[in-house]
Amino acid sequence: xxxxxxxxxxxxxxxxxxxxxxxxxxxxxxxxxxxxxxxxxxxxxxxxxxxxxxxxxxxxxxxxxxxxxxxxxxxxxxxxxxxxxxxxxxxxxxxxxxxxxxxxxxxxxxxxxxxxxxxxxxxxxxxxxxxxxxxxxxxxxxxxxxxxxxxxxxxxxxxxxxxxxxxxxxxxxxxxxxxxxxxxxxxxxxxxxxxxxxxxxxxxxxxxxxxxxxxxxxxxxxxxxxxxxxxxxxxxxxxxxxxxxxxxxxxxxxxxxxxxxxxxxxxxxxxxxxxxxxxxxxxxxxxxxxxxxxxxxxxxxxxxxxxxxxxxxxxxxxxxxxxxxxxxxxxxxxxxxxxxxxxxxxxxxxxxxxxxxxxxxxxxxxxxxxxxxxxxxxxxxxxxxxxxxxxxxxxxxxxxxxxxxxxxxxxxxxxxxxxxxxxxxxxxxxxxxxxxxxxxxxxxxxxxxxxxxxxxxxxxxxxxxxxxxxxxxx
Amino acid sequence: xxxxxxxxxxxxxxxxxxxxxxxxxxxxxxxxxxxxxxxxxxxxxxxxxxxxxxxxxxxxxxxxxxxxxxxxxxxxxxxxxxxxxxxxxxxxxxxxxxxxxxxxxxxxxxxxxxxxxxxxxxxxxxxxxxxxxxxxxxxxxxxxxxxxxxxxxxxxxxxxxxxxxxxxxxxxxxxxxxxxxxxxxxxxxxxxxxxxxxxxxxxxxxxxxxxxxxxxxxxxxxxxxxxxxxxxxxxxxxxxxxxxxxxxxxxxxxxxxxxxxxxxxxxxxxxxxxxxxxxxxxxxxxxxxxxxxxxxxxxxxxxxxxxxxxxxxxxxxxxxxxxxxxxxxxxxxxxxxxxxxxxxxxxxxxxxxxxxxxxxxxxxxxxxxxxxxxxxxxxxxxxxxxxxxxxxxxxxxxxxxxxxxxxxxxxxxxxxxxxxxxxxxxxxxxxxxxxxxxxxxxxxxxxxxxxxxxxxxxxxxxxxxxxxxxxxxx
Numbered sequence: 001x002x003x004x005x006x007x008x009x010x011x012x013x014x015x016x017x018x019x020x021x022x023x024x025x026x027x028x029x030x031x032x033x034x035x036x037x038x039x040x041x042x043x044x045x046x047x048x049x050x051x052x053x054x055x056x057x058x059x060x061x062x063x064x065x066x067x068x069x070x071x072x073x074x075x076x077x078x079x080x081x082x083x084x085x086x087x088x089x090x091x092x093x094x095x096x097x098x099x100x101x102x103x104x105x106x107x108x109x110x111x112x113x114x115x116x117x118x119x120x121x122x123x124x125x126x127x128x129x130x131x132x133x134x135x136x137x138x139x140x141x142x143x144x145x146x147x148x149x150x151x152x153x154x155x156x157x158x159x160x161x162x163x164x165x166x167x168x169x170x171x172x173x174x175x176x177x178x179x180x181x182x183x184x185x186x187x188x189x190x191x192x193x194x195x196x197x198x199x200x201x202x203x204x205x206x207x208x209x210x211x212x213x214x215x216x217x218x219x220x221x222x223x224x225x226x227x228x229x230x231x232x233x234x235x236x237x238x239x240x241x242x243x244x245x246x247x248x249x250x251x252x253x254x255x256x257x258x259x260x261x262x263x264x265x266x267x268x269x270x271x272x273x274x275x276x277x278x279x280x281x282x283x284x285x286x287x288x289x290x291x292x293x294x295x296x297x298x299x300x301x302x303x304x305x306x307x308x309x310x311x312x313x314x315x316x317x318x319x320x321x322x323x324x325x326x327x328x329x330x331x332x333x334x335x336x337x338x339x340x341x342x343x344x345x346x347x348x349x350x351x352x353x354x355x356x357x358x359x360x361x362x363x364x365x366x367x368x369x370x371x372x373x374x375x376x377x378x379x380x381x382x383x384x385x386x387x388x389x390x391x392x393x394x395x396x397x398x399x400x401x402x403x404x405x406x407x408x409x410x411x412x413x414x415x416x417x418x419x420x421x422x423x424x425x426x427x428x429x430x431x432x433x434x435x436x437x438x439x440x441x442x443x444x445x446x447x448x449x450x451x452x453x454x455x456x457x458x459x460x461x462x463x464x465x466x467x468x469x470x471x472x473x474x
Numbered sequence: 475x476x477x478x479x480x481x482x483x484x485x486x487x488x489x490x491x492x493x494x495x496x497x498x499x500x501x502x503x504x505x506x507x508x509x510x511x512x513x514x515x516x517x518x519x520x521x522x523x524x525x526x527x528x529x530x531x532x533x534x535x536x537x538x539x540x541x542x543x544x545x546x547x548x549x550x551x552x553x554x555x556x557x558x559x560x561x562x563x564x565x566x567x568x569x570x571x572x573x574x575x576x577x578x579x580x581x582x583x584x585x586x587x588x589x590x591x592x593x594x595x596x597x598x599x600x601x602x603x604x605x606x607x608x609x610x611x612x613x614x615x616x617x618x619x620x621x622x623x624x625x626x627x628x629x630x631x632x633x634x635x636x637x638x639x640x641x642x643x644x645x646x647x648x649x650x651x652x653x654x655x656x657x658x659x660x661x662x663x664x665x666x667x668x669x670x671x672x673x674x675x676x677x678x679x680x681x682x683x684x685x686x687x688x689x690x691x692x693x694x695x696x697x698x699x700x701x702x703x704x705x706x707x708x709x710x711x712x713x714x715x716x717x718x719x720x721x722x723x724x725x726x727x728x729x730x731x732x733x734x735x736x737x738x739x740x741x742x743x744x745x746x747x748x749x750x751x752x753x754x755x756x757x758x759x760x761x762x763x764x765x766x767x768x769x770x771x772x773x774x775x776x777x778x779x780x781x782x783x784x785x786x787x788x789x790x791x792x793x794x795x796x797x798x799x800x801x802x803x804x805x806x807x808x809x810x811x812x813x814x815x816x817x818x819x820x821x822x823x824x825x826x827x828x829x830x831x832x833x834x835x836x837x838x839x840x841x842x843x844x845x846x847x848x849x850x851x852x853x854x855x856x857x858x859x860x861x862x863x864x865x866x867x868x869x870x871x872x873x874x875x876x877x878x879x880x881x882x883x884x885x886x887x888x889x890x891x892x893x894x895x896x897x898x899x900x901x902x903x904x905x906x907x908x909x910x911x912x913x914x915x916x917x918x919x920x921x922x923x924x925x926x927x928x929x930x931x932x933x934x935x936x937x938x939x940x941x942x943x944x945x946x947x948x
Contacts, residue, residue: 279782
């Protein structure tokens with residue numbers, strides 16, 4: 001079976017309120033006199049697993065394998081600083097002034113140059129909308145397409161920030177299984193057929209094909225072709241989110257999905273990982289009719305993106321050795337990836353498995369049978385190591401046995417120390433678990449065996465299959 | 475009568491689709507293969523009157539009294555440039571990195587200092603959310619509070635960018651009349667009673683109390699007290715949008731509505747007019763429970779505001795003479811306001827009336843009886859002068875006889891030349907009108923006399939009452 005056994009809710013989890021469905025009552029109406037007047041979408045909003053960690057990971061004694069912060073200090077800061085200073089001193093009338101909602105035309109042209117590196121040669125600047133990070137791009141696309149109750153297909157696991165957008169849109173998310181080769185086309189087709197049979201309207205598939213966040217895997221060439229073929233067959237719109245595509249360690253970038261189909265794929269890009277996330281410059285590439293809607297939506301949302309940051313990126317692309325800088329970043333992340341994988345190999349107890357990314361920022365780790373990453377988290381923080389529990393990356397409450405490890409930000413020695421601490425915590429959990437073996441302590445959830453090799457609460461990733469944890473959809 | 479005569483739709487115009495209402499068919503489904511899958515909110519989106527002018531006003535031979543661009547070249551660009559350059563060179567690890575969704579704590583503290591200038595002394599940095607311009611602040615507040623079909627009260631006329639947000643939220647806008655003293659409390663109370671009688675849920679009042687965009691008027695001290703009293707009496711939430719409050723020509727700022735009530739007023743602020751719009755730094759001040767919702771909403775929308783622009787504003791407030799700079803801006807705008815009002819007084823034909831702003835950017839002009847600012851626009855552009863037709867500032871299709879003139883950006887001589895050109899265009903229209911007097915040419919709309927002194931399609935502003943134009947709600 002691809003995504004969900006019959007009768008299971010794991011593969012078709014829903015989030016967000018349906019139109020007309022009763023909303024949960026506010027918990028403390030006396031504490032919030034406005035509690036009775038929030039919009040329906042607001043009742044479903046909750047903090048992400050990542051934000052809950054912010055206060056913890058900022059403590060210097062904690063090795064954080066949690067955040068996804070790029071290594072911006074590897075940039076030539078003096079050169080970038082004087083470049084940006086000159087932009088303000090010399091072009092203040094433009095860089096400090098309002099711009100157009102669609103974004104600076106010069107930047108949009110350079111964005112087309114960047115996309116050509118992943119095989120997109122037919123994009124025109126008129127089809128590009130500059131956004132406040134690709135997060136805003138995804139939010140705009142969702143606002144333009146999604147009504148409450150609509151279904152969005154998304155990988156299992158999926159980027160936590162995307163799930164937040166979909167929740168805010170009161171969409172229902174149906175997860176589609178992945179494995180080491182990325183999204184599984186057969187699982188996608190099954191999901192499409194299920195939705196069709198149920199009369200559910202699928203607005204789009206959301207996918208991160210390269211160096212997936214959090215799974216760390218990359219969609220293979222044959223699967224890219226298969227997914228585009230399915231998009232044609234089922235009239236499916238695909239949102240291709242690609243912040244990491246140029247950060248590969250092993251080979252040239254694979255051709256983007258958008259390079260294979262310009263009508264059914266909307267492409268999201270970002271300079272957060274190739275230059276700087278603090279500038280918040282991303283973009284959407286969309287067919288002209290959609291682009292027009294996106295511009296109207298962004299004008300209602302922010303009027304226009306910041307001019308200064310757009311000019312900074314355009315000038316950076318015009319005057320600085322940005323391709324060489326990407327190589328510098330890539331080498332740095334490769335070294336950190338190696339430190340992470342070597343430590344995991346050397347130190348993790350049996351039964352622990354993980355993905356082996358060949359680019360990007362993340363390793364997706366599965367705990368030994370019966371362990372729960374969220375419940376283990378306080379003990380990990382006590383041991384001065386932080387990660388992101390897997391459940392944040394599922395809309396359906398599954399993923400308890402997974403965690404995301406980020407190797408992008410700490411130095412290699414810190415990564416090794418962090419993995420060492422984590423291994424000790426897992427070993428201690430296993431000891432505790434064996435002591436209470438087969439006893440339901442309230443700490444461990446009901447598990448179900450499965451012979452499959454998938455992530456989505458339905459199998460292992462690298463090692464042999466062992467267990468699955470399910471929880472009721474919420 | 476306050477806002478709308480019985481049977482008229484002018485005072486209770488609606489925009490956006492109702493839940494369950496049929497959506498207009500896409501016009502060219504063959505041109506947009508995705509036309510059948512947009513969200514309901516998307517079908518209601520349309521270009522603003524201002525955007526339609528962008529291509530026109532960028533021509534150098536046109537005197538634009540249309541845009542609301544601040545005079546950023548009056549800033550000390552060299553000092554600001556080297557300040558921002560140093561921020562990147564010296565603090566790149568912070569200024570180029572992700573920040574928190576709520577915004578930089580240091581900046582939020584300085585924002586509290588700024589708000590103290592308008593009498594808000596009890597604000598804490600924890601209640602402030604930094605936004606991508608105050609436009610995003612308004613969008614976040616709307617997302618948090620407004621479901622499709624909810625009613626928002628807004629002045630007539632109202633800021634066009636706010637109407638775009640409300641339209642995108644599928645809200646219904648009910649206008650409340652203003653006069654030279656700002657929003658009319660009696661009209662507000664009548665609107666509240668009407669909504670209560672109709673069973674409509676009023677989510678909030680949106681108001682720009684200082685140097686209103688587009689009306690140019692300021693809410694008087696007694697009316698501020700009256701509106702706060704009404705908010706208490708009717709359990710009304712007030713969104714106070716205050717981008718221009720520190721740009722007064724005549725006297726110290728009046729105390730903000732938020733300074734009078736911290737529980738029922740959510741305050742929106744911006745550095746776009748006191749420093750730079752190209753940085754897109756604004757903020758929301760809200761009670762803690764609401765602030766928490768706003769942070770979740772902004773994280774779903776943009777993750778976090780740009781770090782560089784936030785650091786730039788905080789450093790500017792810390793190290794540059796920003797209060798003196800506001801005085802420089804104010805003197806410059808006062809000179810331009812004077813040029814505008816003196817030219818209007820000297821050149822405009824009888825029957826033309828206008829407001830006399832004592833701060834901010836805008837004059838709101840009413841054309842002589844029977845003229846239509848939107849229909850006149852092509853002839854004005856031919857005469858090389860641009861303005862914004864009034865209908866963009868009404869959700870209900872009224873306002874044909876009004877236009878907004880901005881004096882913020884052109885030099886005084888340009889303003890005088892622009893007003894001269896505009897006066898000639900109006901005179902030519904009057905000649906044409908007298909030729910076809912009493913003949914319905916399709917150019918002039920049915921008008922209705924009224925003895926009132928209000929803006930909202932219900933009276934004159936400065937001169938004696940003469941006419942009103944109504945159009946069916948759309």
